[in-house]
Amino acid sequence: MNDRLSTVRERIASDDGDGRLPNRRFVVGVLALLVLLALPVGTGPLFLLKMTGAFYFAIFAMSWDVVSGYTGNLSFGHSFIFAVGGYTAALLTLDAQLSPVVSVLVGVLAAIVAGLVIGFPALRLRGPYFAIVTFLLPSALTGLFVLYKGTFGGELGLPSPAYLLDMNGQVATITANYYLALFVFVAMFALLFAVTRSRIGEILTAIRENEDAVASSGINPVKYKLLAFELSAAVGGFGAALFVHTPIGGANPTQLLAVAVSINVLLATILGGIGTIVGPAIGGVVFYLLRDSLDSISWNIPVLGVSFSSLDLILFSIIILVVIYFIPDGIVGGVQQTARRLGGPDEESAMTDGGRSTLERILTRYRRDLEEDWGERNE
Amino acid sequence: MNALILSAVFALVSLGLTLIFSVGGIFNLAHGVNVTLGAFSAWYIATVLGYNIWFAAVIAIVVPAAFSVLLYKGMIRRIQEQPMTVMTVTLLVELISEYSIREIIGIQSRSVPALFGGIIHVAGATIAVNQAAAFVITWALIAVMFVVFDRSRLGKAVIATSMSARGAALVGIEKDQIQLYTWIAAGALAGIAGLFFGSLRTADWSMGMNALVIAFPIVVLGGMGSIRGTLIAANFFGFLNVFILSYSDPSLSKIVPIIVLILILLAKPQGLLGREVGA
Amino acid sequence: MSGMSEASAGGTDRALEPSDGLLVIDRLTKEFGGLTAVDRLSFCIRQQEILGFIGPNGAGKSTVFNCVTGVHAPTSGTVWLDGQEVTGKPPHEMVKLGLGRTFQNFRPLEDRPVVDNVKLALFPDEILSRDGWNRDLDAEAVAICERVGLGEQLFHRPSELPHAGLLRLELGRALATEPTILLIDEPFAGLANLEVEEISKLLVELRDDGLTLVIVDHNMRGLFSIIDRAVVINFGSFVAEGLPAEIKNDPKVQESYLGGERP
Numbered sequence: 001m002n003d004r005l006s007t008v009r010e011r012i013a014s015d016d017g018d019g020r021l022p023n024r025r026f027v028v029g030v031l032a033l034l035v036l037l038a039l040p041v042g043t044g045p046l047f048l049l050k051m052t053g054a055f056y057f058a059i060f061a062m063s064w065d066v067v068s069g070y071t072g073n074l075s076f077g078h079s080f081i082f083a084v085g086g087y088t089a090a091l092l093t094l095d096a097q098l099s100p101v102v103s104v105l106v107g108v109l110a111a112i113v114a115g116l117v118i119g120f121p122a123l124r125l126r127g128p129y130f131a132i133v134t135f136l137l138p139s140a141l142t143g144l145f146v147l148y149k150g151t152f153g154g155e156l157g158l159p160s161p162a163y164l165l166d167m168n169g170q171v172a173t174i175t176a177n178y179y180l181a182l183f184v185f186v187a188m189f190a191l192l193f194a195v196t197r198s199r200i201g202e203i204l205t206a207i208r209e210n211e212d213a214v215a216s217s218g219i220n221p222v223k224y225k226l227l228a229f230e231l232s233a234a235v236g237g238f239g240a241a242l243f244v245h246t247p248i249g250g251a252n253p254t255q256l257l258a259v260a261v262s263i264n265v266l267l268a269t270i271l272g273g274i275g276t277i278v279g280p281a282i283g284g285v286v287f288y289l290l291r292d293s294l295d296s297i298s299w300n301i302p303v304l305g306v307s308f309s310s311l312d313l314i315l316f317s318i319i320i321l322v323v324i325y326f327i328p329d330g331i332v333g334g335v336q337q338t339a340r341r342l343g344g345p346d347e348e349s350a351m352t353d354g355g356r357s358t359l360e361r362i363l364t365r366y367r368r369d370l371e372e373d374w375g376e377r378n379e
Numbered sequence: 380m381n382a383l384i385l386s387a388v389f390a391l392v393s394l395g396l397t398l399i400f401s402v403g404g405i406f407n408l409a410h411g412v413n414v415t416l417g418a419f420s421a422w423y424i425a426t427v428l429g430y431n432i433w434f435a436a437v438i439a440i441v442v443p444a445a446f447s448v449l450l451y452k453g454m455i456r457r458i459q460e461q462p463m464t465v466m467t468v469t470l471l472v473e474l475i476s477e478y479s480i481r482e483i484i485g486i487q488s489r490s491v492p493a494l495f496g497g498i499i500h501v502a503g504a505t506i507a508v509n510q511a512a513a514f515v516i517t518w519a520l521i522a523v524m525f526v527v528f529d530r531s532r533l534g535k536a537v538i539a540t541s542m543s544a545r546g547a548a549l550v551g552i553e554k555d556q557i558q559l560y561t562w563i564a565a566g567a568l569a570g571i572a573g574l575f576f577g578s579l580r581t582a583d584w585s586m587g588m589n590a591l592v593i594a595f596p597i598v599v600l601g602g603m604g605s606i607r608g609t610l611i612a613a614n615f616f617g618f619l620n621v622f623i624l625s626y627s628d629p630s631l632s633k634i635v636p637i638i639v640l641i642l643i644l645l646a647k648p649q650g651l652l653g654r655e656v657g658a
Numbered sequence: 659m660s661g662m663s664e665a666s667a668g669g670t671d672r673a674l675e676p677s678d679g680l681l682v683i684d685r686l687t688k689e690f691g692g693l694t695a696v697d698r699l700s701f702c703i704r705q706q707e708i709l710g711f712i713g714p715n716g717a718g719k720s721t722v723f724n725c726v727t728g729v730h731a732p733t734s735g736t737v738w739l740d741g742q743e744v745t746g747k748p749p750h751e752m753v754k755l756g757l758g759r760t761f762q763n764f765r766p767l768e769d770r771p772v773v774d775n776v777k778l779a780l781f782p783d784e785i786l787s788r789d790g791w792n793r794d795l796d797a798e799a800v801a802i803c804e805r806v807g808l809g810e811q812l813f814h815r816p817s818e819l820p821h822a823g824l825l826r827l828e829l830g831r832a833l834a835t836e837p838t839i840l841l842i843d844e845p846f847a848g849l850a851n852l853e854v855e856e857i858s859k860l861l862v863e864l865r866d867d868g869l870t871l872v873i874v875d876h877n878m879r880g881l882f883s884i885i886d887r888a889v890v891i892n893f894g895s896f897v898a899e900g901l902p903a904e905i906k907n908d909p910k911v912q913e914s915y916l917g918g919e920r921p
Contacts, residue, residue, distance in 0.1 A: 143633030
């Protein structure tokens with residue numbers, strides 16, 4: 001028994017990076033952080049602005065991953081949370097003249113409440129139903145914002161509230177906001193990483209894998225699913241509340257509420273590696289920068305005599321569509337291997353895995369849920 | 380009367396959705412595109428190119444149907460085993476089409492010319508002939524759908540496939556073919572709905588999403604895969620919609636269906652007439 | 659005690675009381691739509707016995723199981739565990755109260771090895787508990803795995819285990835929840851004779867260590883040698899109850915099986 005026990009303890013120790021040789025992934029992470037910290041030295045304010053946006057988007061993606069990647073219920077309307085957090089904060093700063101710091105805190109609270117709104121119905125709905133309900137929620141909110149255009153600014157959104165950090169001069173402000181975004185990004189990453197690698201994370205992934213098995217182990221799945229929702233709402237809302245108080249963000253449907261936002265966090269996370277936190281962190285930044293880079297390509301199609309300003313969005317979506325369609329597991333698998341090597345939870349078990357990625361598990365469980373509810377449908 | 384027309388138009392959109400789910404087990408989030416295509420192709424043919432409105436109407440049916448066929452054969456068929464992937468992909472398609480329409484047409488709403496002009500007097504009320512025609516045509520279509528499913532071989536084949544693809548195959552019904560038919564039907568019906576939306580109200584770039592926002596609650600509420608349920612739910616929401624419109628702001632109509640849906644799902648996760656989830 | 663023989667009578671003779679046994683089921687009824695799957699079933703399970711719960715396929719055994727363990731809420735009837743009423747409580751609560759169960763169609767967590775499967779069942783259901791003390795749980799998990807005979811397969815994935823191994827894993831996970839009574843759903847299905855012997859031995863050992871066991875099966879082949887008592891049901895209703903030898907010769911029981919084993 002004892003040498004078996006010590007084998008088990010060894011496994012865990014190597015997982016924790018327990019002070020022996022620094023983990024390879026840890027080293028890479030530190031290096032990346034150093035580069036990011038030094039970034040303002042080598043690049044101009046425009047790029048810093050983009051990175052700021054990328055960091056906040058990555059925070060959104062990570063918050064999505066907590067719910068969708070870890071409970072296995074894919075949310076198709078997470079922009080609902082971001083909008084609640086962002087708009088609340090912006091409104092408080094603008095109309096109630098509260099200090100941005102206070103507004104942000106209240107924004108987070110509002111998002112947590114919104115998380116309960118999604119959370120409670122979600123706990124009773126199976127995956128596909130959950131997907132549809134979450135898909136519809138942002139439209140409802142948009143409708144509300146248009147209805148009360150005076151308060152919420154309708155389709156154009158609200159004017160920009162005061163920045164959290166406003167220095168003398170544009171470059172200084174941008175740089176300061178960059179560091180703020182970096183700091184929050186790292187902090188949120190650390191928080192979510194810690195939670196998902198803890199016992200709670202083990203329970204969440206177990207729920208994702210097989211909820212009945214968890215219940216029969218004497219653990220109440222509802223409690224933990226709710227925790228995942230609230231954590232997601234808090235992080236997402238926090239990110240959004242901060243975001244609207246920066247030069248690059250504002251409380252408007254395009255940046256916080258559109259279908260595009262919801263699906264972009266989904267795509268970025270899937271492409272980066274769902275269910276890892278590291279995946280959306282890296283995938284979020286990369287996805288955002290990629291999409292942004294297409295912007296700089298301006299096209300002019302003579303046939304229709306119209307200059308396509310949204311062509312970049314269309315192009316980008318088509319590219320992503322092709323990627324997702326032709327190699328839904330291929331690229332994901334490849335990137336996931338990379339993400340795993342950089343810090344996934346089931347790293348060493350990849351060998352005896354049988355090769356089933358997290359995404360595959362989630363997809364399979366969806367099919368199983370659907371089939372259980374609706375009877376045999378496919379061969 | 381208005382409510383009845385609206386209900387029927389909602390029903391046309393929702394029936395397509397429910398059919399596709401029923402037979403294929405997947406949610407087509409690009410279904411809204413059919414509505415938009417129907418409305419805008421009719422508008423383009425009739426208003427921009429100036430052709431006869433009836434010709435435009437035919438185009439309004441053909442274009443979305445063709446689009447649906449392309450979508451199904453080109454993309455969905457290969458990934459239909461993975462419902463979530465289908466949802467993601469179709470959502471992307473929806474998004475792309477929204478961007479495209481916004482680019483090409485702009486954000487103004489357009490109007491589709493009426494099929495019929497003039498007014499008539501019915502039971503003491505004065506209504507536009509177009510409205511009356513819409514009423515007759517849409518409900519006739521629904522009745523036809525009912526008959527098709529109840530009586531015709533094709534209809535029975537669809538029902539058989541929806542219950543058990545393997546069983547249906549045993550009696551020589553090919554699931555792929557049946558699916559193709561449902562996608563065509565869904566596209567055509569939604570196109571007609573778009574045509575009527577466009578002429579009775581207006582057509583704009585967001586009408587696809589708006590259609591989904593109503594259609595999904597209808598389908599889920601009526602019970603995924605239940606045609607009868609869908610019709611009942613469509614009527615419910617149609618009347619609700621008119622009620623809201625007469626007493627308050629149109630924007631409210633986007634919010635209410637979802638709230639109603641959530642409330643009902645909380646109470647009854649299978650919808651109103653959903654299949655019983657057995658032991 | 660004259661009360662004993664009455665207490666062990668099942669069926670619809672008289673209303674049972676909480677004190678009649680460790681687990682007491684009184685007039686349990688479950689209806690699905692128009693179908694009555696379980697019909698006023700009453701029986702009790704006594705401390706530290708091994709009870710065989712038997713019936714042909716479709717008799718409703720799984721439904722009874724599910725109603726008792728909280729998967730379904732019964733339409734009517736009462737369930738008492740150790741004197742406390744527990745009717746309709748959700749599964750995780752039943753487990754915490756000491757009612758463990760295994761699943762016939764094995765539901766392990768495929769995404770982690772055997773030892774982690776068991777370890778999960780050891781977790782306390784508290785979010786804000788003292789986290790990080792994985793060490794203790796490791797020792798316990800390894801011990802349990804060895805107890806059920808999986809000492810050599812600690813790091814195997816469930817998909818790599820043979821049928822008997824999966825059963826052992828189910829038992830291990832159930833044991834980790836520290837049950838006072840364990841409901842085991844059709845353990846011998848798909849096992850070779852040798853494996854049946856080994857598992858039987860394990861079950862008896864568990865009982866001797868203090869556990870009460872209820873074993874469900876559709877025939878008595880595997881159970882005969884280890885059960886103390888048997889309850890037979892068919893069509894959701896009570897058929898007979900008594901010692902194995904009695905049951906075997908009971909004409910009502912034989913009738914249920916139409917003179918032979920059902921597939």
